[in-house]
Amino acid sequence: MAVGRRLTVSEAGRVLGLSRTTLLAAEEAGLLTALRTPGGHRRYDPAELRRYAEHAGAAGWEEASAAPTDAGGAVPEAPTITAAARAALRPLAQAIDAESTGLYLLVSGEPHFTAAFGVPRWLADRLTAASPPAPILAALDARRPCPFDPAATGFPEPRSAGNGVAVAVHRDGEALGVLFAVSRRDMLAAEIRFVEAFGDVLAMLVADERRIVELERRMEAIGALTRPEPTADDPERRAAR
Structure with a gap:
């Protein structure tokens, strides 16, 4: 990290490994402070970026994965599934130069936010708690790629910009969920x-x-069914007495 020179938005994003949207969202949330040039451009002090990086690393804000839950008692995905999905979303975002990518999986027939790349933790928590947004539902019903306007739909968050696409994810004719990607340029x-x-x-x-x-x-x-019952001489049986 450069010392003594304030960094531009793109430079700060590369240093922290964050997309522009995530970086600006962190600033909006008061987690990161930017200075302004006379022309109104953002500049970031390296010390401020280091402070944010230390906080984000401890709190897990940079990227997100979440196990879906609902009030109806739906079984959440195993951590290994959400971790595998999150790992797969990173190369997708890099391949198409996307700001963020994410996955909603069906739980009890309803799509729930499961994992993402380029989405901060606070936004992941919000998406997990919220009802599935219109672009996700549209893609699930259409079963074809559904382009959407992030600014108009407020998805993934109200300050989103650029262009997005959502596609239904199927396996052997069964709907599993919806994959989405958001880019700041035309896809x-x-x-x-x-x-x-x-x-x-x-x-x-x-x-x-x-x-x-x-x-x-x-x-x-x-294993639990075939595990032998403790005998009278078993140390566990003697300890229980």
Whole structure:
């Protein structure tokens, strides 16, 4: 990190590993302070960026993954599934130069925010608690790529700008959820097709991870059933007396 020179928005974003939207959202939330040049441009002091990085690293604000929950008692995704989804979303964002990418998975028939890249923790918490936004529902119903205006829809957050696309994620004809990507520029038709194709890859990853989790649960249940009962001479039985 450069010392003694204030950094531009793009430079600060590269230093912190944040998208422009996330960086400005952190400033809006009062977590980061920017100085202004006489021309009104933002400049960031390296010491201020270091302070924010230390705080963000401890609090986990830079990127987000969340296990979906609801009041109806839906079972949340296993941490391994959300972690795998989050890891997969990073290269997607980098491949199409997206500000953020994210995944909603169906839980009890309703899409719930599950994981994202380029989304700060406070926004992830908000998306997890909120009802699924219109672009997500539209993509799920249409079963085709659905472009949307982030500014008009207020998704992923009210200050979002640029262009977005949401695509339904299917596996063997079964809807699993919706994948979305947001870019500050117009998305090319080839990039939209890439997001759609990546949804198929993500569907295979989620399905495989779910099978692994289910297998582990069954193995654990079998292990509990086949575990021998403690005998009278068993140390655990003697300790319980």
